[in-house]
Amino acid sequence: MNKPILRLENVSKAYPGFALRDVSFELLPGYIMGLIGPNGAGKSTTIKLIMNLFPLDAGKITVFGLDHWEDEIRIKQQIGYVGEDQQFYGEMTVGWTVDFVSRFYANWDWDYCRELLHRFGLQRGIKVNHLSKGMEVKLALTLALSHRPRLLLLDEPTSGLDPVVRKELLEELLEVVQDEARSILISSHITDDLEKIADYITLINEGSIVLSQTKDYLMDTWKRIIIKDRQMVDRLKPWLTFLEPGSGGRVGYTSNFLELKRVFAPELEAGQIVRENIDLTDLMSAVVKGRVNNVDAGL
Amino acid sequence: MLTLVYKDLYQLRRTMLAYAGSGLGLAIFFSTYFEVGALGFFIFAVYGLTLRSAYYEDKYNALVFLRTLPIKAESIVIAKYATTGIILVSAWFFTLAVTTFFRLTGAPLPPDLLSFYVGATVAITVIVSIFLVMFFRWGYNLAVTYIRFVFFGFFLIPFFVMRLQKSLWLQNLVVGFKEIASLTIFPYLLALATVGVFLLSMLFSLRVYTTRGVN
Amino acid sequence: MFITISENNPVPLYRQIVEQVTRQIILGELRAGDPLPSIRQLAKELTTSVITTKRAYQELERAGYIYTRPGKGSFVAPLSPEKIESFKREVVREHLQQAVKAANKVGLEKRVIRELLEEVMEGDTE
Numbered sequence: 001m002n003k004p005i006l007r008l009e010n011v012s013k014a015y016p017g018f019a020l021r022d023v024s025f026e027l028l029p030g031y032i033m034g035l036i037g038p039n040g041a042g043k044s045t046t047i048k049l050i051m052n053l054f055p056l057d058a059g060k061i062t063v064f065g066l067d068h069w070e071d072e073i074r075i076k077q078q079i080g081y082v083g084e085d086q087q088f089y090g091e092m093t094v095g096w097t098v099d100f101v102s103r104f105y106a107n108w109d110w111d112y113c114r115e116l117l118h119r120f121g122l123q124r125g126i127k128v129n130h131l132s133k134g135m136e137v138k139l140a141l142t143l144a145l146s147h148r149p150r151l152l153l154l155d156e157p158t159s160g161l162d163p164v165v166r167k168e169l170l171e172e173l174l175e176v177v178q179d180e181a182r183s184i185l186i187s188s189h190i191t192d193d194l195e196k197i198a199d200y201i202t203l204i205n206e207g208s209i210v211l212s213q214t215k216d217y218l219m220d221t222w223k224r225i226i227i228k229d230r231q232m233v234d235r236l237k238p239w240l241t242f243l244e245p246g247s248g249g250r251v252g253y254t255s256n257f258l259e260l261k262r263v264f265a266p267e268l269e270a271g272q273i274v275r276e277n278i279d280l281t282d283l284m285s286a287v288v289k290g291r292v293n294n295v296d297a298g299l
Numbered sequence: 300m301l302t303l304v305y306k307d308l309y310q311l312r313r314t315m316l317a318y319a320g321s322g323l324g325l326a327i328f329f330s331t332y333f334e335v336g337a338l339g340f341f342i343f344a345v346y347g348l349t350l351r352s353a354y355y356e357d358k359y360n361a362l363v364f365l366r367t368l369p370i371k372a373e374s375i376v377i378a379k380y381a382t383t384g385i386i387l388v389s390a391w392f393f394t395l396a397v398t399t400f401f402r403l404t405g406a407p408l409p410p411d412l413l414s415f416y417v418g419a420t421v422a423i424t425v426i427v428s429i430f431l432v433m434f435f436r437w438g439y440n441l442a443v444t445y446i447r448f449v450f451f452g453f454f455l456i457p458f459f460v461m462r463l464q465k466s467l468w469l470q471n472l473v474v475g476f477k478e479i480a481s482l483t484i485f486p487y488l489l490a491l492a493t494v495g496v497f498l499l500s501m502l503f504s505l506r507v508y509t510t511r512g513v514n
Numbered sequence: 515m516f517i518t519i520s521e522n523n524p525v526p527l528y529r530q531i532v533e534q535v536t537r538q539i540i541l542g543e544l545r546a547g548d549p550l551p552s553i554r555q556l557a558k559e560l561t562t563s564v565i566t567t568k569r570a571y572q573e574l575e576r577a578g579y580i581y582t583r584p585g586k587g588s589f590v591a592p593l594s595p596e597k598i599e600s601f602k603r604e605v606v607r608e609h610l611q612q613a614v615k616a617a618n619k620v621g622l623e624k625r626v627i628r629e630l631l632e633e634v635m636e637g638d639t640e
Binding site: 051052053055072073074076077081083085086087088089090091092100101103104105 | 302306310355358359360361363364366367368369370371510
């Protein structure tokens with residue numbers, strides 16, 4: 001089962017004022033990938049390109065081994081998509097919307113659908129117009145999950161949701177990947193959610209992929225380094241991809257802690273250098289705020 | 300594709316009922332005078348319903364939503380045309396039925412009126428066909444601007460002209476029409492041409508919508 | 515099997531899992547042949563990545579605490595009493611090493627360290 005469920009190869013798309021360049025990454029079955037990046041980095045565009053909502057300028061997208069343009073309908077039968085904004089017909093009821101959407105899918109699981117509607121507290125008789133943002137997202141999610149898709153594409157699904165609902169949602173997603181054949185790609189600029197459950201992280205910034213790695217590896221190799229001994233500052237400079245402003249070069253981030261750990265073992269031991277774990281938000285800031293000393297942040 | 304057509308018609312149910320009701324009401328109120336007015340009603344009903352159908356898509360950006368489902372872009376276009384076709388045909392039959400009904404008391408429809416009907420049908424079909432192409436190519440706003448311009452601009456002109464020239468212009472038009480219309484194959488040609496324009500515009504829309512992408 | 519992990523803990527998540535499972539096996543809370551949750555189930559229970567639980571299980575298997583049967587899952591490995599004994603020693607040795615390290619850091623003499631050890635042990639039996 002090692003064929004990727006989703007594969008982007010050198011995908012490019014240009015807009016006036018913004019361009020997605022040479023985007024490539026893969027997602028294997030059974031895993032959750034978090035697509036992170038600052039606002040406007042290109043996360044949404046990437047996902048919309050996978051959904052073929054607009055054509056590529058260059059590159060190739062393969063889903064379930066099929067070409068995303070040629071076999072679009074076959075692919076969409078097995079994709080559950082939740083966009084940033086929900087574009088349901090406002091005057092229609094929840095029930096009508098569910099019925100409408102179900103007709104397009106061959107694999108609709110009504111029992112599961114009803115269960116989700118119940119669990120999310122969605123009543124069939126309510127007009128979509130009268131739903132709160134959170135409820136709309138829940139409806140979108142119900143529709144996305146009810147046909148048991150092999151791939152879930154979620155574009156900022158948690159913005160606008162309160163923490164309780166977000167937690168429920170994450171649990172539901174983890175349930176999805178209990179089946180090793182199914183995968184999830186979530187884009188978010190709220191990294192807290194992804195921090196826990198993501199298996200892989202792909203970071204995109206200004207239209208390009210900066211890195212695509214297992215989250216664990218990233219957390220192992222990216223550390224915050226605090227230089228207690230001023231004399232060490234110069235020695236450590238080439239190791240740090242980003243220096244915290246105002247720290248005088250004494251606090252920075254390294255992307256290569258595994259090596260650094262070896263080379264500076266005695267100093268770490270002695271406490272001349274201290275290392276701290278960072279979270280995805282820190283990682284994103286460090287990468288986005290730029291490079292220092294030409295140290296490559298890419299891995 | 301049929302699901303989409305059902306959806307369109309379902310969304311239009313209230314509007315259709317409103318038009319049918321007002322059509323009937325106007326007919327009752329104006330009785331035999333309704334004949335000429337019926338034309339205006341027919342055109343206005345088709346205009347209104349087509350516009351409203353497109354409006355619903357635009358209001359919620361629903362076309363984007365449809366594109367995220369396993370629906371071909373082609374199906375979306377064809378469904379819209381099918382709905383418009385149904386609107387045209389049902390409005391046509393409805394108007395004809397109401398007019399005929401009220402004429403049961405009197406003489407059969409005069410040929411002038413009939414040719415006006417034909418003319419109106421052709422005109423509105425062409426107008427709506429162009430509207431749909433514009434809708435699929437440039438979106439709702441531009442398409443609406445166009446159709447409103449055509450509608451009020453175009454149809455207003457003859458009224459003013461008529462006012463100024465009395466019925467001379469109208470008579471000339473009628474004479475001209477009669478001459479062409481007297482050819483036996485004319486009605487078939489006209490029908491063909493109308494359907495042709497409709498289908499051609501559908502091909503245009505298909506081409507334009509499937510390559511453009513949604514935003 | 516009851517495990518909790520915390521991101522606030524400086525120890526990497528997968529290590530936390532390894533440590534807790536190991537502890538439970540050594541203490542006899544988990545016995546030879548007991549089934550473990552699948553890596554995915556565990557990931558779900560702990561709200562963490564499957565890769566983390568996978569790594570933890572790989573470590574546990576390497577160290578000989580568990581074994582995996584493809585298609586069946588992972589189970590606690592049978593450990594001889596000697597093995598358990600040596601694992602216990604290993605765990606305690608590590609803790610003691612930390613303690614000695616800390617003592618050396620603040621410059622306590624060996625004699626003092628031994629005194630402290632006696633004190634603590636006495637205190638425990640009360």
